[in-house]
Amino acid sequence: MVDLIEIMSPAMPSFGEFLRHLRDERSLSREGLARSAGVSASYINHLEIGRRDHPTRPIVEALAGNLERALPLSQDERRYLFDLAGLPDIEVPEVADLRADISPEMLRRIDRCGSDPAGYFDLRWNILALNDAAHQAFPGLREIGNVMHWLLSDGRSGAVLAEHDLVVESAVAALRARIALPCNAVWAGQLLADLCRYPEFAGRWAAGRVAYSLAQPAVRLRDRVSGKLFRLDLQLYDVDTARHPGWTRMFWGIGAR
Known part of the structure; x- marks a missing residue:
């Protein structure tokens, strides 16, 4: 009898999942990231588990800045973080x-x-x-x-x-x-x-x-x-x-x- 292997559908990307990935990659605790970004650890937790899915631009800027201090973000990673937050870049480049x-x-x-x-x-x-x-x-x-x-x-x-x-x-x-x-x-x-x-x-x-x-x-x-x-x-x-x-x-x- 042939064993049936259940193929799991890949999860859709989310802001919280990617934030958790970046935080883990830098060995940052929720408390450490929250403290330096000026938000609460419970707020970081809610973002990561999907209970909050529309962070404001200043919050994402603060999170990105503090992740950056621990380990530089690539241009692709930074853009992806803002895209997942629904915050396209509005800066007018020279x-x-x-x-x-x-x-x-x-x-x-x-x-x-x-x-x-x-x-x-x-x-x-x-x-x-x-x-x-x-x-x-x-x-x-x-x-x-x-x-x-x-x-x-x-x-x-x-x-x-x-x-x-x-x-x-x-x-x-x-x-x-x-x-x-x-x-x-x-x-x-x-x-x-x-x-x-x-x-x-x-x-x-x-x-x-x-x-x-x-x-x-x-x-x-x-x-x-x-x-x-x-x-x-x-x-x-x-x-x-x-x-x-x-x-x-x-x-x-x-x-x-």
Whole structure:
């Protein structure tokens, strides 16, 4: 007779379970963690057994800080602790911080695209990195450092983009979609005020078009040397990082010359 082995379903991750794991890993007692975090040991116990599942941000910050003092938390561990508490990161990173997140491997990834333009940008359309093909295809973009400002202020964008107006319309519609979440209001107001000084942007914004998917899946570019038109099929990817989740995207233009 074949023995039947009961297969246990894995438990869903929880804030309390992960807090207990981090505390045990550091050989911290509930009392020790509680005392240094400014809460009671019974509160720590309630968190760990699931009787309290919505700690506030200041409490999670205090717990993370005291765990950190015993043994450094990795960026992934810190983010996971806050994600399990239902507290996504609302900090608005500086462009320099996001550029610092672009690792050598990420740079190699866009370099491997060869003659296809590729790069990284953030939610505000700030350029974080470009490969050489993108630098050649979009003159001035690296220097200006922001896709929207390049489209609206640099005449070279109109020279290389055969359907410049459609690209601007798509970029504005995508921006409207991206800033819909309440947490994005922290940076969105300043960005909109900055962009509305361009009449073209103000008119497009007032039209109210919104696009979550890629509104312009392909663009036609004009070769700067020959003047010949060629098509770029655009692919966009969210690129997650532990330090600044949800902020970085990659583009890859697959071209046919």
